[in-house]
Amino acid sequence: MGGSGMTAQTPQPAMTLGSILRTRWRRIAAGAVLNFGSALAGIAAVALFTHALTAPAPGQPALGLWRVAGLGLFLVGALFGLGMVSQSLIVGAGHAIVHDLRLRLVRRLMATEVETIDGIGSARILSTLTKDVSMISQAFNSLPFVIFGAAVLICGYGYLVWLSAAYALALATVTVLVVLVARRLAVRAKHHRRLAREADTRIHEAFEALIRGRNELRLSRVRRAAFLRDGLQPAVEEARRQESTADLFGVLTSNVVNAAVLLTILAILVLKQGLGLGSLEQATAATTLILFIRAPLAGLIGSLPHWLAGTVAVRSVDSLALAEQAGEPPLPPAAADWSRLDLSGLGYRYPARGADAGFAFGPVDLSVKQGELVFIIGGNGSGKSTFARLAAGLYPQQQGDIRFAGRSITATERDWYRQHVAVILSDFHLFQQALSADGEAPSTEAADRLLRLLALDGKVRLAGGAWSTVSLSQGQRKRLALITAILEDKSILILDEWAADQDPEFRRIFYTGLLPLLKEQGKTIIAITHDDHYFDVADSLYKMENGLLTRIRGGRHGSPSAGLAVGKG
Ligand SMILES: Nc1ncnc2c1ncn2[C@@H]1O[C@H](COP(=O)(O)OP(=O)(O)O)[C@@H](O)[C@H]1O
Ligand SMILES: [Mg+2]
Numbered sequence: 001m002g003g004s005g006m007t008a009q010t011p012q013p014a015m016t017l018g019s020i021l022r023t024r025w026r027r028i029a030a031g032a033v034l035n036f037g038s039a040l041a042g043i044a045a046v047a048l049f050t051h052a053l054t055a056p057a058p059g060q061p062a063l064g065l066w067r068v069a070g071l072g073l074f075l076v077g078a079l080f081g082l083g084m085v086s087q088s089l090i091v092g093a094g095h096a097i098v099h100d101l102r103l104r105l106v107r108r109l110m111a112t113e114v115e116t117i118d119g120i121g122s123a124r125i126l127s128t129l130t131k132d133v134s135m136i137s138q139a140f141n142s143l144p145f146v147i148f149g150a151a152v153l154i155c156g157y158g159y160l161v162w163l164s165a166a167y168a169l170a171l172a173t174v175t176v177l178v179v180l181v182a183r184r185l186a187v188r189a190k191h192h193r194r195l196a197r198e199a200d201t202r203i204h205e206a207f208e209a210l211i212r213g214r215n216e217l218r219l220s221r222v223r224r225a226a227f228l229r230d231g232l233q234p235a236v237e238e239a240r241r242q243e244s245t246a247d248l249f250g251v252l253t254s255n256v257v258n259a260a261v262l263l264t265i266l267a268i269l270v271l272k273q274g275l276g277l278g279s280l281e282q283a284t285a286a287t288t289l290i291l292f293i294r295a296p297l298a299g300l301i302g303s304l305p306h307w308l309a310g311t312v313a314v315r316s317v318d319s320l321a322l323a324e325q326a327g328e329p330p331l332p333p334a335a336a337d338w339s340r341l342d343l344s345g346l347g348y349r350y351p352a353r354g355a356d357a358g359f360a361f362g363p364v365d366l367s368v369k370q371g372e373l374v375f376i377i378g379g380n381g382s383g384k385s386t387f388a389r390l391a392a393g394l395y396p397q398q399q400g401d402i403r404f405a406g407r408s409i410t411a412t413e414r415d416w417y418r419q420h421v422a423v424i425l426s427d428f429h430l431f432q433q434a435l436s437a438d439g440e441a442p443s444t445e446a447a448d449r450l451l452r453l454l455a456l457d458g459k460v461r462l463a464g465g466a467w468s469t470v471s472l473s474q475g476q477r478k479r480l481a482l483i484t485a486i487l488e489d490k491s492i493l494i495l496d497e498w499a500a501d502q503d504p505e506f507r508r509i510f511y512t513g514l515l516p517l518l519k520e521q522g523k524t525i526i527a528i529t530h531d532d533h534y535f536d537v538a539d540s541l542y543k544m545e546n547g548l549l550t551r552i553r554g555g556r557h558g559s560p561s562a563g564l565a566v567g568k569g
Contacts, residue, residue, distance in 0.1 A: 015318045017139060017310050020097055027093040032147050034086030039151035039296075041078035043159050046292045048072055050285040087144045094140035102133055105317065111325035114394045119351070120320055123205035128320060131200050132313040139310025142303030149300025156293045160286060166277045167286040170267040178260045182253045182301050189249035190308040196242035197312055202235035250305040257301050261294045331416045334437075334491070338405035338420070341368045341492070341524070346390050347399030361386045361547040363400055367555070370491070373519050374526045374555070375535060378544030384528045387544060388425060388496045391526065393418045422485035423494045430470045430481050434462060435488060441465030442487040450486060453514060454479040454506070475501045486518065493518065495527045511537050 021028065052068045063071070109117065109125065117125065153175075160168040209231065210217070217224050265287050272283040347362035361383045368374055378384050389395040393402070393414045402409040402417070409417045436442040447462040456479055461468040467480060478501060485493060499507045511534035518525060527538075535541055540555030 015314055017136070017307065017314055020101065020136070020314070021140075023100065024093040024097055027089055027096075028143070028147075031086045031089035031093065031144075032151070034082050034089070035144075035147050036151045036155070038079050038082035038086055039148065039155045041075045041082060042152065042292065043155045043289065045072060045075035045079065046289050047159055047285060048075065050288045051281065054281040054284050083148070087148065090144045090147060091141070094137070094143050097140050098133065098137040101136060102129075105129060105133065105322070108322035108324055111323040113323070113396065114389070115396065116321070116323075121205075123208050124201050124320070126208075127201045127204040128317055131197070131204075132317050135197075135309050135313035136317075138306045139313070142306040145296075145299035145303045146307070149296040149303075152293055152296040153300065156289055160289060163285055163289075164278045164282045166271055167268050167282065170271060171264050171286075171290065174260050174264045174267070178257060178301070181256055182304060185249045185253045185256075186304045186308050189246040189305050190312060192242045192246035192249070193305075193309045194312045196239050196246060197316055199235050199239040199242060203232070203239060206232040206235055246305070246309075250302070253304070254298055254302050257298045258294070261290060261297070264290050331419065334416075334419050335405035336491075337370065338491070339370050340403075341370075342403040343367070343391060343400070344403070345400030346387075346397045346402070348386060348390055348395060348397055359383070359386070359547065361390070362397075364547075364549045366391075366542065366549060368524055368526065370524055371519060371522050372524055372555075373515060373537065373539045374524075375538035375541045376526065376528045376544055376549070377530060377532075377535075377541070377552075378528075382544040383547040384544045385425060385496050386547070387549070388423060388494050388526075388528060392421045392423045392494050394423070420490055421492045421494060422488055422490040423496070424478070424481050424485055424498055425496045428478070428481050430467075430477050430484065432470055433466045434484050435465070437489040447483065447487060450483040453509065454483060455509075456480060456483070475503070475506070478502070479506070482514075491522070492524045492526070495525065495529075497528050497530070499529060499531055507531060507534070 048068060048071060052063070052065075105128070157168060157171070160171055206227075209227070213223075213227075217227060268278075268283055268286050268290075271277040272280075278286075343364065343366045345363040345365060347360075347364075349360045350358040352358040359381075364387065366374075376384055376387065386395070390397050391402075393409065396411070396414065404417055404420070407413055434442050434447065441464065442462065444462055448457065451457040451460060451462075456472075456476060459469070459472065459476065460480060467484075470477065470480065472480060478498060482495070482498060499510050502510060511531065515525060515527070515537060538554070541552040542555070543550045543552055
């Protein structure tokens with residue numbers, strides 16, 4: 001049995017911040033090395049200055065004042081220059097990573113089956129594309145602080161160990177304690193960050209309802225009040241609570257760092273004055289060093305929450321389980337003569353939700369000859385649109401087979417098969433850009449002819465491959481969507497209640513003018529319809545009831561198996 005396991009999605013190793021980082025590791029490594037140079041220069045400057053300041057006689061540092069000044073300028077210049085180059089490398093890498101991530105997410109979404117996308121829901125997808133990406137981008141934007149902080153810390157330690165083992169031990173003890181505390185706080189913060197992230201998806205859902213339900217909301221005060229009270233406000237409130245708790249841990253951490261730095265200096269004071277450990281020069285150097293380390297250390301520890309928030313976001317992206325595709329694999333050329341499309345035993349069940357077991361579609365059999373005009377009728381909720389999605393290959397069937405042009409359409413052939421099908425569903429999207437079969441701009445004459453036929457010629461023009469406007473009435477938009485689909489020149493056209501929002505005149509044009517014209521051009525059309533006036537236009541007529549398809553007339557094509565197969569419902 002197929003199901004979602006048969007879709008063209010390959011399982012991928014989990015995405016992590018580390019795995020994303022590795023894509024730009026060269027640039028980051030180069031940045032880190034230069035950053036080390038910058039940190040070394042800074043530490044050396046601190047050492048030089050304290051050495052000069054604590055010189056035995058005023059005006060007589062061991063190196064001589066001018067040499068100290070020269071060397072000092074050089075070191076500060078190195079700190080600045082190397083810092084600039086290295087940080088811009090790292091910052092650039094961070095932005096490049098975000099750029100790649102955005103494109104990669106969009107590519108993954110485009111490689112993901114419609115069924116999966118419908119299952120995830122647009123709110124979650126939008127909040128991933130915006131919120132998660134920005135959280136990940138913040139994590140990478142904190143990279144320069146992490147690297148510079150680490151570099152300064154490492155170089156500082158080196159210097160301090162050389163200066164005085166006792167002082168280094170004092171700093172090491174405090175650092176270990178701070179890191180332990182910061183980690184605990186960060187883990188707590190991460191928990192709240194995750195809860196906030198969940199609230200965020202609910203906020204996006206509410207935003208969507210806010211825009212889509214604008215008419216209903218505007219018309220009803222009680223609905224507005226209920227929407228705020230039960231929908232948006234609780235989610236916004238939850239996000240505020242969780243975010244501020246998480247931030248509180250961040251604030252606490254940075255204060256811990258500040259206090260710990262001064263405590264280290266106090267420890268050095270006790271070591272020097274109380275226990276007589278170290279000279280005045282060593283104590284001054286250590287103190288200055290620690291004050292110098294403070295800012296980079298605070299930066300390092302302060303970016304910990306961003307980094308952890310980034311891991312929350314990465315996990316959220318990963319949990320969407322989008323398909324991964326290195327590129328669009330080449331497809332065999334489209335079949336021009338395929339003679340027949342056989343759907344046999346197609347079955348699909350929507351996932352159960354609570355007490356609802358999920359609508360069961362099928363098993364449905366249908367054979368269509370190339371060039372045939374098929375009508376399907378049926379009541380609301382009988383499964384007609386589900387049929388349209390399955391027949392178009394948008395939803396993979398869980399049971400049964402699609403045979404097309406002599407091939408059985410499984411996961412690997414599905415995208416090839418879909419290239420033969422154009423669909424207009426009730427939730428169609430009208431792209432401004434019109435494309436011909438080869439992806440170029442369609443011919444203006446062909447577009448003009450269709451626009452005239454569907455009486456849109458005064459309204460819309462095709463200019464530079466794009467429609468001059470898509471701001472039209474629903475019925476007009478549907479007409480333009482049909483024209484767009486016809487210009488794509490696919491050989492199968494599936495129309496889901498296309499004529500429902502057309503006036504009687506356009507229905508007449510559609511059934512007696514356009515459909516016969518398309519049939520004449522060899523197009524195969526499966527139209528879901530309620531217009532019993534025009535049933536005789538069709539070559540064959542089927543009825544959908546409770547997820548089962550019954551043949552009413554036509555559609556045998558002299559194939560006994562097809563004749564037996566249909567009509568089981
Ligand atoms: N996205 C969905 N998730 C779960 N169930 C659905 C979904 N879409 C449709 N259904 C179920 O499938 C049944 C058939 O829907 P549909 O194929 O849209 O019917 P029709 O187009 O004939 O009105 C519906 O009654 C509904 O219970
Ligand atoms: Mg429908």
